[in-house]
Amino acid sequence: MSFLPKRLMSSITIKPTPSKAHHHYPLPSSSFPAGFVLGGVHAGVKKKAGVPDLAVILSTSERPTTAAACFTRNAFKAAPVLVSNEILKKNGGYARAVVVNSGCANAVTGKQGMDDAWAMVEATDGLLSKSSKSEFEHETLVMSTGVIGQNLPISKIVAGIKSQSSATLGSDFSAWERAAQAFMTTDTFPKLRSRTFTIGGVEYRMAGMDKGAGMIHPDMGPAGTTFSSGGFKQLHATLLGCIMTDAAVSPKSLQSALTYAVDRSFNSISVDGDMSTNDSIYVLANGAASNGVVIDEDMDKQGYEVFKKELTDFAADLAKLVVRDGEGATKFVTVTVKGAPSYKDAHNIASRISTSALVKTALYGEDANWGRILAATGSVPLLPSSSTGAAPVIDPTKVNVTFVPSDGTSALPVLVNGEPENVDEVRAKEILSLEDFEVVVELGMGGDAEAEAQYWTCDFSYEYVRINGDYRS
Amino acid sequence: MSFLPKRLMSSITIKPTPSKAHHHYPLPSSSFPAGFVLGGVHAGVKKKAGVPDLAVILSTSERPTTAAACFTRNAFKAAPVLVSNEILKKNGGYARAVVVNSGCANAVTGKQGMDDAWAMVEATDGLLSKSSKSEFEHETLVMSTGVIGQNLPISKIVAGIKSQSSATLGSDFSAWERAAQAFMTTDTFPKLRSRTFTIGGVEYRMAGMDKGAGMIHPDMGPAGTTFSSGGFKQLHATLLGCIMTDAAVSPKSLQSALTYAVDRSFNSISVDGDMSTNDSIYVLANGAASNGVVIDEDMDKQGYEVFKKELTDFAADLAKLVVRDGEGATKFVTVTVKGAPSYKDAHNIASRISTSALVKTALYGEDANWGRILAATGSVPLLPSSSTGAAPVIDPTKVNVTFVPSDGTSALPVLVNGEPENVDEVRAKEILSLEDFEVVVELGMGGDAEAEAQYWTCDFSYEYVRINGDYRS
Numbered sequence: 049m050s051f052l053p054k055r056l057m058s059s060i061t062i063k064p065t066p067s068k069a070h071h072h073y074p075l076p077s078s079s080f081p082a083g084f085v086l087g088g089v090h091a092g093v094k095k096k097a098g099v100p101d102l103a104v105i106l107s108t109s110e111r112p113t114t115a116a117a118c119f120t121r122n123a124f125k126a127a128p129v130l131v132s133n134e135i136l137k138k139n140g141g142y143a144r145a146v147v148v149n150s151g152c153a154n155a156v157t158g159k160q161g162m163d164d165a166w167a168m169v170e171a172t173d174g175l176l177s178k179s180s181k182s183e184f185e186h187e188t189l190v191m192s193t194g195v196i197g198q199n200l201p202i203s204k205i206v207a208g209i210k211s212q213s214s215a216t217l218g219s220d221f222s223a224w225e226r227a228a229q230a231f232m233t234t235d236t237f238p239k240l241r242s243r244t245f246t247i248g249g250v251e252y253r254m255a256g257m258d259k260g261a262g263m264i265h266p267d268m269g270p271a272g273t274t275f276s277s278g279g280f281k282q283l284h285a286t287l288l289g290c291i292m293t294d295a296a297v298s299p300k301s302l303q304s305a306l307t308y309a310v311d312r313s314f315n316s317i318s319v320d321g322d323m324s325t326n327d328s329i330y331v332l333a334n335g336a337a338s339n340g341v342v343i344d345e346d347m348d349k350q351g352y353e354v355f356k357k358e359l360t361d362f363a364a365d366l367a368k369l370v371v372r373d374g375e376g377a378t379k380f381v382t383v384t385v386k387g388a389p390s391y392k393d394a395h396n397i398a399s400r401i402s403t404s405a406l407v408k409t410a411l412y413g414e415d416a417n418w419g420r421i422l423a424a425t426g427s428v429p430l431l432p433s434s435s436t437g438a439a440p441v442i443d444p445t446k447v448n449v450t451f452v453p454s455d456g457t458s459a460l461p462v463l464v465n466g467e468p469e470n471v472d473e474v475r476a477k478e479i480l481s482l483e484d485f486e487v488v489v490e491l492g493m494g495g496d497a498e499a500e501a502q503y504w505t506c507d508f509s510y511e512y513v514r515i516n517g518d519y520r521s
Numbered sequence: 522m523s524f525l526p527k528r529l530m531s532s533i534t535i536k537p538t539p540s541k542a543h544h545h546y547p548l549p550s551s552s553f554p555a556g557f558v559l560g561g562v563h564a565g566v567k568k569k570a571g572v573p574d575l576a577v578i579l580s581t582s583e584r585p586t587t588a589a590a591c592f593t594r595n596a597f598k599a600a601p602v603l604v605s606n607e608i609l610k611k612n613g614g615y616a617r618a619v620v621v622n623s624g625c626a627n628a629v630t631g632k633q634g635m636d637d638a639w640a641m642v643e644a645t646d647g648l649l650s651k652s653s654k655s656e657f658e659h660e661t662l663v664m665s666t667g668v669i670g671q672n673l674p675i676s677k678i679v680a681g682i683k684s685q686s687s688a689t690l691g692s693d694f695s696a697w698e699r700a701a702q703a704f705m706t707t708d709t710f711p712k713l714r715s716r717t718f719t720i721g722g723v724e725y726r727m728a729g730m731d732k733g734a735g736m737i738h739p740d741m742g743p744a745g746t747t748f749s750s751g752g753f754k755q756l757h758a759t760l761l762g763c764i765m766t767d768a769a770v771s772p773k774s775l776q777s778a779l780t781y782a783v784d785r786s787f788n789s790i791s792v793d794g795d796m797s798t799n800d801s802i803y804v805l806a807n808g809a810a811s812n813g814v815v816i817d818e819d820m821d822k823q824g825y826e827v828f829k830k831e832l833t834d835f836a837a838d839l840a841k842l843v844v845r846d847g848e849g850a851t852k853f854v855t856v857t858v859k860g861a862p863s864y865k866d867a868h869n870i871a872s873r874i875s876t877s878a879l880v881k882t883a884l885y886g887e888d889a890n891w892g893r894i895l896a897a898t899g900s901v902p903l904l905p906s907s908s909t910g911a912a913p914v915i916d917p918t919k920v921n922v923t924f925v926p927s928d929g930t931s932a933l934p935v936l937v938n939g940e941p942e943n944v945d946e947v948r949a950k951e952i953l954s955l956e957d958f959e960v961v962v963e964l965g966m967g968g969d970a971e972a973e974a975q976y977w978t979c980d981f982s983y984e985y986v987r988i989n990g991d992y993r994s
Contacts, residue, residue, distance in 0.1 A: 123899035123915040155892075158940070263879060263896060320878040321794075322893070323900035405793040405878070405981075406736060406989055413990035420795070423736060426596035427796035442596040467631070508878075508990075513983050516879055517886035 062510045066483075068373050072237040077220045079242035081253040081294035083109035083336025085217035088230030091208025093151030093194065093201055102208045103148040103230035104217065106175055111296055111335030115143035115189060116303035118268035118310040118329045120286075126326030127154055131165040132189040136271045141299025144179075145188040146290050146330055147172040147209060150233055150259075153286075153326070154192040154200045164202045165190050171209040189330050191288045193233055193259065228257035231288055234515070235261050239369040245358040247295070247351045252337050254362050258289030258329075260370035262516065264319035265403065266327040270307045286324035287314060289366055295355060296335030298344040305356040306331050306363075313363035316395070317504045319374035320512070321403035331359070371504045376512030379411050382486040383503040387494050389430060389440045394501035397428045401489065401503070408508035414480035416471060418449045418462040425489055446492030451476065454484035535983045539956075541846050545710040550693045552715035554726040554767035556582035556809025558690035561703030564681025566624030566667065566674055573703035575681045576621040577690065579648055584769055584808030588616035588662065589776035591741035591783040591802045593759075599799030600627055604638040605662040609744045614772025617652075618661040619763050619803055620645040620682060623706055623732075626759075626799070627665040627673045637673045638663050644682040662803050664761045666706050666732065701730035704761055707988070708734050712842040718831045720768070720824045725810050727835050731762030731802075733843035735989065737792035738876065739800040743780045759797035760787060762839055768828060769808030771817040778829040779804050779836075786836035789868070790977045792847035793985070794876035804832070844977045849985030852884050855959040856976040860967050862903060862913045867974035870901045874962065874976070881981035887953035889944060891922045891935040898962055919965030924949065927957035 085108055088100035107113040117136055119129045135143060147168050154161045172188040192200070217223065228238035242255035266287050297305070310329055335342070345352040372380050383401050388394035401407055404424040410417040425447075430439045449463040460479055462471050479485050493499075558581055561573035580586040590609055592602045608616060620641050627634045645661040665673070690696065701711035715728035739760050770778070783802055808815070818825040845853050856874050861867035874880055877897040883890035898920075903912045922936040933952055935944050952958050966972075 121902070122896065124895055124917055267900070322877050322879045322896060325896050325899060404795050405985070406795045409986050409989035412986065422597055423595065423795060423798050426798060427740070429594070444597055508986060510983055510986050512878070513882055513885065513981060513986060516882035517981075
């Protein structure tokens with residue numbers, strides 16, 4: 049700590065933020081799930097001609113397509129959140145389409161906003177093949193993101209939806225890429241990933257996209273809850289994500305796998321600590337690659353666990369892209385908390401470290417400031433023990449803090465059993481000047497492997513202040 | 522929301538932060554409590570000659586001096602916190618002196634740190650008049666703030682303490698000012714206030730000082746708790762405050778009044794959302810102006826309530842000075858939450874709004890961005906109702922957000938019953954360009970006047986990033 053104030057007396061020259069474009073690259077079409085067609089088009093929500101602002105995703109599978117969602121726990125929920133939740137609840141976890149617009153959040157637009165969200169659903173329903181098996185009135189989930197306080201240009205959007213067909217929608221990389229582009233707001237690159245996995249000898253595929261890049265600190269719960277009314281109160285910037293797989297998964301197991309995955313992925317990221325009002329993650333499982341086997345927790349626990357792990361890892365991949373492209377971010381930092389009394393405690397502490405302004409400015413300054421990490425750690429109240437009812441107490445002499453570089457070189461302990469190391473500042477600077485590194489905090493309180501949580505965060509830069517202090521000007 | 526990324530491509534010119542020096546000014550000596558002598562000297566902790574870095578505060582009253590404290594709830598508590606808590610607990614709420622050093626936090630200094638804190642206590646005990654009534658081994662509370670990981674220059678400090686006497690210590694403004702200066706770290710001005718008040722026809726005085734200016738988001742609980750061991754793990758930057766009064770107050774009532782006051786003052790401020798490990802507030806009541814009446818909750822409820830209100834208002838005055846002088850602060854913003862189901866809910870929501878990076882950057886940008894305020898409000902889980910066990914639900918159509926200027930001109934509603942107003946942007950800019958203004962959020966959920974809480978916060982500026990991203994360079 050300095051003793052004289054460092055008041056700002058002159059202008060600052062701030063280095064340009066490095067481009068993140070290298071995190072977007074072509075993916076093989078064979079890695080995309082069978083039985084989905086999709087695309088992104090310019091419907092006219094955004095002013096600039098040709099920029100995709102409307103994504104349509106349809107399942108063409110002949111098997112039932114199950115769907116699950118996690119929605120923001122914010123008290124002020126968006127119209128698309130309320131509409132999509134209602135549909136999922138009514139359908140018991142079945143839906144065959146997703147429609148997404150960017151450029152306008154359909155937010156704080158009153159009853160009109162609800163009508164518009166329903167109009168998007170109905171128009172997209174019309175693109176689905178008539179399935180004799182379908183007993184559902186609506187089969188589309190909807191998402192919106194962009195400016196607030198404006199009504200959607202709904203006729204343009206509905207026209208945009210209706211102009212889609214099997215001729216315009218595709219299933220190759222460029223179709224997936226266009227759809228991912230249509231999700232973007234302040235994102236600097238489209239966020240798209242895919243993977244293959246095998247369960248019981250059957251190969252499945254999973255692909256999806258998401259977007260950020262500010263008001264990112266999601267805490268989402270499973271769909272199917274009864275939400276409060278008044279979902280027309282709505283804001284800007286959010287996390288949206290959509291994952292498609294050609295596995296067949298029962299509705300209940302799809303929701304439970306997604307809830308687990310979201311807790312360990314999208315609910316474990318922070319850009320600025322601010323929770324949005326329409327964070328939404330959807331997953332569709334259309335069974336197009338299934339040999340008739342339906343993944344279900346109660347029928348085949350082992351197969352379900354494999355699926356849950358694949359979904360969790362995939363969701364984490366997508367979630368990390370949001371942090372990498374966080375507003376003003378120059379660093380991608382993994383915060384790992386080990387040896388906590390419970391997973392929830394570990395998660396709470398990792399969240400607090402990941403949102404600390406002092407920690408995040410130190411990361412920006414490439415300063416291995418373990419003191420700020422320790423202060424953030426100690427500020428989190430631990431949960432009462434279920435056996436004794438009393439909150440456990442951290443023993444400072446058992447606490448370790450370590451910086452782990454991403455380049456495979458050796459880790460740097462900065463606090464060992466509560467004693468600060470005589471840190472090699474040159475080595476510390478080497479690690480902290482990497483784009484990626486990990487901060488590990490070990491509390492030494494638990495033996496349970498579950499009492500470990502990871503969070504992904506970015507640094508707090510001048511550019512963050514510029515983007516958000518200069519938002520509407 | 523913009524749709525194209527605003528990546529930083531060129532240097533930014535940032536305006537200098539305005540000086541805060543006008544918040545420090547002379548106070549009449551008659552407003553200081555009787556029976557205290559104090560001073561601030563340069564003991565040599567700080568390098569720069571003549572800068573006060575050691576404050577000594579002694580009660581000279583012949584009546585018993587009671588003392589109370591609130592300490593940080595951080596799991597990693599400082600040596601001075603542990604030592605002071607132990608003395609208060611052992612003495613049952615009696616202490617006659619306070620010793621404070623700045624420049625070195627006596628932090629992460631192991632057993633030596635504990636020994637040093639005790640040495641400061643003992644040296645200051647030696648300055649107290651021998652009172653035949655005193656049965657206490659130690660009568661001094663201690664505080665330290667400054668750099669971490671270094672041992673105190675304890676011989677210099679002890680020599681500094683021992684050089685004090687009734688000849689060097691004083692009771693006029695300059696003595697109080699020097700003591701307040703000795704508290705400072707990154708503060709740009711000494712924080713000193715005084716007031717007089719009357720209970721039962723007797724006039725009393727109260728005066729005190731505090732310091733900030735970073736790692737400020739206190740959550741302090743009453744003294745007397747058994748803390749965990751290992752208090753030598755310790756950090757930098759903190760809130761320290763000390764209040765003296767010449768009223769006589771019973772130990773129990775002094776602690777209960779302070780606990781109440783701290784919740785509504787120091788526990789209701791935020792600079793950066795980060796809780797320090799040695800936030801400490803002490804109050805000494807020496808009875809020097811008492812006519813024999815001891816203020817006690819059980820003996821005279823009405824007198825106690827007056828005292829509690831005076832202490833609360835005074836603590837709030839001191840707490841607000843910390844926010845005004847927060848690192849990088851250009852605004853002083855009062856966040857008021859009304860109509861919540863409970864005081865705790867109102868306080869939690871006000872805290873969340875006050876720490877939101879998006880809200881704080883909008884305040885810096887002088888942007889009446891009610892959307893970010895609403896998102897922060899909605900992200901706070903409400904406490905379960907004690908009658909039903911279920912958490913109450915916010916009705917968005919009852920929510921109001923208003924900006925209130927400090928200059929007496931009319932308030933600006935931006936959200937009325939959940940509907941956004943067509944805001945006059947010129948008027949909004951007028952209000953937000955003031956140094957002081959208030960944001961009022963009304964939830965419309967409670968009729969109880971207690972279900973209202975205030976928080977004081979500042980904005981998030983480029984300078985905050987500079988101070989804390991450039992901390993050790």
